[in-house]
Amino acid sequence: MAEKPQAVRVLYCGICGLPAEYCEFGPDFEKCKPWLRRHAPDLYPDLLLKEENETDADKAARQLQSVAISGSGDGDSSSAPSGSASASKQDEVKRLPGGKIKKKEKQEVVIEKIVRNKRKCVTVVKGLELFGIKLSDASKKLGKKFATGASVVKGPTEKEQIDVQGDIAYDIVEFITETWPAVPETAIFFIEDGRKVAAA
Amino acid sequence: MFKKFSLEDISAQNQVKASVQRKIRQSIADEYPGLEPLLDDILPKKVPLIVTKCQNHLNLVVVNNVPLFFNIRDGPYMPTLRLLHQYPDIMKKFQVDRGAIKFVLSGANIMCPGLTSPGGALNEEVLEETPVAIMAEGKQHALAIGYTKLSAKDIKTINKGIGVDNMHYLNDGLWKMERLE
């Protein structure tokens, strides 16, 4: 009898579930990229490199913008990037409590419903820790409130997030704002069809 | 075949008799000799074998809620992609060129030119009506399970039309049904 072959361990993407090498042909490559950068950087060297450059450019743009804000004696407003999008960006930068500007993380809670196997789904809550909330506490409270399983897990990036079993996305905003008044409703967002939508 | 496939498509689910279980094991062992040393791990004798009957004369062989093989009527058993990924050498392999990947992943059957172009590859021993693993140019793992319409030799000489039927591919309904629950 032939020797027993060892099972091959395939790296499946944590986002789309395909073998990581097929993410580029998957339903949403953009969404997979952060995960791939962390878990399979060797598979997509070009794209990831390009991405990094882009974010560098982003950073540079943001720095320019904040410079513009701090030196905001008008006159050169014509040089400001066009459109309302940039205006709202400035808003957000201003709103941050003192000194936190250099921390490029925006203080917001992001809620996303992820459907697994058609009928099962998980509601992912990200960003509570940015409001000084202890995630383990929050996870317990969420589990209790919605009578379901909730746990703190490492997300696709190194950040921790809370996974709550079931679709609770639409009851969760009220619960968050009532339980943790530090979180304003305006700082809560949903991911819907890959787009970020304000809850308020 | 599994383009749209979900639990609702399963019409009956039966634990099979020991004799049938033996028969299924035997035909799988005959079809995939490379799997023989693994059969006790993959289809443990003590664990009940479930055969679910689905539409279009499709059967799934399920162990511990995990679909492992499928066949049509009395046709040859074919492994699910998740099983094949673990034991890639149990099947003969064809390879499609990179350009064909997105078509295969949308469920299209495999056209001869995608196999005969510089990025493609054929195992010359393969005859018609044979299960094959469909690999892809530049990729390590299979993206589909195919059932040949033409032999490898005919695919080469005829070189047009469908060469292999696409039975099961990444992200189809069977792929998403990681477990039956």
Ligand SMILES: [Zn+2]
């Ligand atoms: Zn992916």
